[in-house]
Amino acid sequence: MSVLITGGAGFIGSHTAVEFMNAGYDVVIMDNFSNSKPVVLDRIKEITGKDFKFYKADLLDAAALDRIFEENPEIDSCIHFAGLKAVGESVSMPIEYYHNNVTGSLILCDSMRRHGVKTIVFSSSATVYGAPDEVPIKESARVGNATNPYGETKVMIERILKDIYVSDKEWNISVLRYFNPVGAHASGLIGEDPNGIPNNLMPYITKVALGKLPQLSVFGNDYDTHDGTGVRDYIHVVDLAKAHLKALEYIKSAHGIDYFNIGTGNGYSVLDMVKAYEQVTGLKVNYKIVGRRPGDVASCYADPSKAERVLGWKAEYGIVEMCRDANRWQTKNPNGYDS
Ligand code: UD1
Helix, strand or coil: CEEEEECCCHHHHHHHHHHHCCCEEEEEEEECCCCCCCHHHHHHHHHCCCCCEEECCCCCCCHHHHHHHHHHCCEEEEEEEEECCCHHHHHHHHHHHHHHHHHHHHHHHHHHHHHCCCCEEEEEEEEHCCCCCCCCCCCCCCCCCCCCHHHHHHHHHHHHHHHHHHCCCEEEEEEEEEEEECCCCCCCCCCCCCCCCCCCHHHHHHHHHCCEEECEEECCCCHHHCCCCCCEEEEEEEHHHHHHHHHHHHHHHEEEEEEEEECCCEEEEEHHHHHHHHHHCCCCCCCEEECCCCCCCCCCCCCCHHHHHHCCCCCCCCCCHHHHHHHHHHHHHHCHHHH
């Protein structure tokens, strides 16, 4: 029994590979390194003390996927992360985003089906809820109206997976809707390494705190939240990785298709995060308030009770561990994997 992890060299994929290997799974990783580095693979081996098979391959390359399944007939499930994920870039490059994410997922599912592999955990996002009607968000909330092409690709892939299940009940499909993944492995060996200037809050804060960027721009302080800045549900990436283990084990025995919010259920504002980071690390995070970022919502946090009830999964780490581990990763790797 072995699990194929697409995008397994990425931020969430690499942490998930570690958790699966620690749990005794054989893992096969594929990645095209479009937003990750080969050294990640060495780090995964260093953390786990275990080896695994790796394929440098692109999801759009059907022949490469077929070869992976043919050479590894023990693969019986897939954790699917591979995809483009920068919101702003998706607005300027919609063709690339729809093609990579949607076509790539179709090619993967087709190859899986032809090789009799019908169990998949899909990396979705809270972005599928668009601007939520109410918080905390339950899985039953309206899906659709994502505010950008990246989000739409997640909505579309969820829809495709549902239709695949409707057509063939042998599929086991678990869809995980992540809230805001942050933090890093406690070893400081793997973490988030965005290309260029980060779009997301936490990697931006870590770089400001270490003097790599001059100042954080806080996008708006006139939202209807406790301090006016945007509220999100930050989730430690190791907790998130562990949710994939639970989701796979569950869907293999329960069968069918199911959806889970993966968050802590706690909403923190931008300024809460800045203050927590300063307190935990003792570093100063310079910031200034600027205008709102288009497409942002005031408040987005999960009702994660279904994951606890059905999967037996609950976030173990809080904001202190998130800040501590993000800072450890950034300090040990000031230039990310190029350090
Ligand atoms: C973003 C994406 C979401 C994606 C998620 C992945 C948008 C609109 N949404 O979520 O689709 O799934 O990342 O992690 O981009 N902020 C600042 N200054 C910054 C950066 C962020 O004030 O330099 C604020 C934002 O306005 C927001 C909060 O910090 O209130 C979190 O932002 P971010 O980390 O980008 O995540 P989301 O926007 O929630």
